[in-house]
Amino acid sequence: MDLLDTLTAKGLRGEIPTREEALAVLATTDDELLDVVAAAGKVRRRWFGRRVKLNYLVNLKSGLCPEDCSYCSQRLGSKAEILKYTWLKPDQAADAARAGVAGGAKRVCLVASGRGPTDRDIDRVTDTMAAIKEADPEVEICVCLGLLSDNQAERLKAAGADAYNHNLNTSEGTYGDIATTHTYADRVDTVQKAHGAGLSACSGLIAGMGESDEDLVDVVFALRELGSDSVPVNFLIPFEGTPLAKEWNLTPQRCLRILAMVRFVNPDTEVRIAGGREVHLRSMQPLGLHIANSIFLGDYLTSEGQAGQADLDMIKDAGFEVEGAGEATLPRHRADIAEAAQAGGSCGTAASACGSGGGCGPCGGHAHAAPEGTTSESPASEDSDGDELRSDLVKVRRRGAGTELAPNA
Numbered sequence: 001m002d003l004l005d006t007l008t009a010k011g012l013r014g015e016i017p018t019r020e021e022a023l024a025v026l027a028t029t030d031d032e033l034l035d036v037v038a039a040a041g042k043v044r045r046r047w048f049g050r051r052v053k054l055n056y057l058v059n060l061k062s063g064l065c066p067e068d069c070s071y072c073s074q075r076l077g078s079k080a081e082i083l084k085y086t087w088l089k090p091d092q093a094a095d096a097a098r099a100g101v102a103g104g105a106k107r108v109c110l111v112a113s114g115r116g117p118t119d120r121d122i123d124r125v126t127d128t129m130a131a132i133k134e135a136d137p138e139v140e141i142c143v144c145l146g147l148l149s150d151n152q153a154e155r156l157k158a159a160g161a162d163a164y165n166h167n168l169n170t171s172e173g174t175y176g177d178i179a180t181t182h183t184y185a186d187r188v189d190t191v192q193k194a195h196g197a198g199l200s201a202c203s204g205l206i207a208g209m210g211e212s213d214e215d216l217v218d219v220v221f222a223l224r225e226l227g228s229d230s231v232p233v234n235f236l237i238p239f240e241g242t243p244l245a246k247e248w249n250l251t252p253q254r255c256l257r258i259l260a261m262v263r264f265v266n267p268d269t270e271v272r273i274a275g276g277r278e279v280h281l282r283s284m285q286p287l288g289l290h291i292a293n294s295i296f297l298g299d300y301l302t303s304e305g306q307a308g309q310a311d312l313d314m315i316k317d318a319g320f321e322v323e324g325a326g327e328a329t330l331p332r333h334r335a336d337i338a339e340a341a342q343a344g345g346s347c348g349t350a351a352s353a354c355g356s357g358g359g360c361g362p363c364g365g366h367a368h369a370a371p372e373g374t375t376s377e378s379p380a381s382e383d384s385d386g387d388e389l390r391s392d393l394v395k396v397r398r399r400g401a402g403t404e405l406a407p408n409a
């Protein structure tokens with residue numbers, strides 16, 4: 001049986017591949033690409049049908065972060081000309097959230113830059129969640145505030161949060177190359193705190209930062225081991241004014257292979273195409289829907305995505321449907337495991353789809369994306385080494401939360 005037959009058979013049974021098989025997916029050729037997408041698509045449809053879950057980002061506090069995550073436009077010392085503002089008021093955040101829900105989003109993701117929340121910040125987010133749930137009690141709320149201290153996850157859970165996002169981002173072995181103000185272990189600890197408090201763990205990665213195939217496989221298996229219920233796959237947007245501005249390492253084909261590998265390792269887990277979808281997949285975005293079962297609607301934290309209506313049109317044109325508020329995202333057996341883990345706070349193994357941890361980090365800036373094509377203020381240029389600086393693909397967010405302009409949803 002060849003590689004793809006093996007991976008498909010395993011995925012249909014909810015089993016994960018070996019590390020060697022995952023690496024082999026990343027090593028497939030462009031001639032094999034459609035076969036890889038088709039195999040991952042069978043696994044996706046087995047567990048998620050043709051549903052696409054829409055998530056909507058609300059950046060509660062933008063920029064001015066003391067952390068040094070090198071991929072982030074909100075980092076310490078960032079020269080990126082992003083929106084900078086402090087905490088939105090609850091009604092302002094609720095207005096933005098309402099736009100996303102009206103556009104079809106099932107989950108609202110409340111994100112704030114910074115190392116981690118103070119107890120006063122938890123109060124602010126509590127008030128914001130109340131305002132959102134008052135308008136729409138059914139909406140799922142995921143919170144992303146960075147590193148959590150003791151009891152903060154419990155307070156968020158009690159206040160109505162459904163999930164907590166904290167991405168591992170890259171492998172443990174290379175984590176120190178992308179940030180020095182906190183550690184990989186800090187990130188794991190926060191996801192474990194969130195999961196232990198009964199919050200669903202949302203934790204993913206960023207591809208395109210110069211990592212090896214082994215690093216990608218390491219972080220994806222680590223996420224599986226931690227029991228992340230949803231895995232956002234970000235493709236680095238090399239923001240001008242950040243240390244990774246020249247890291248344009250991805251092609252649409254590479255992105256599809258990465259998504260397929262993530263799907264095979266997480267056959268029955270939500271896989272979300274996150275920041276960088278428009279920038280790196282470009283006209284190949286619909287193929288990504290055959291692998292992932294979740295995307296962000298509209299704009300990202302500090303950059304603009306394609307129009308929300310274009311997201312909806314793409315889903316429909318590709319033969320998929322937006323997942324409704326009353327539909328379960330995870331398959332029943334996987335949801336049972338997640339709920340049991342959240343109730344018991346215990347962790348298992350990858351094969352048993354364990355239950356503790358997931359993990360993102362001091363979050364708030366990694367989900368940068370940009371629109372397809374040439375919508376920026378500055379055209380593509382070349383750096384002194386001849387590498388293209390595709391600034392034409394990145395458009396800084398100038399609408400929605402923190403502005404007077406309507407959100408894109």
Ligand code: SF4
Binds near residue numbers: 066069075114362
């Ligand atoms: S990812 Fe989060 S913690 Fe890191 S620099 Fe950006 S906003 Fe700060």
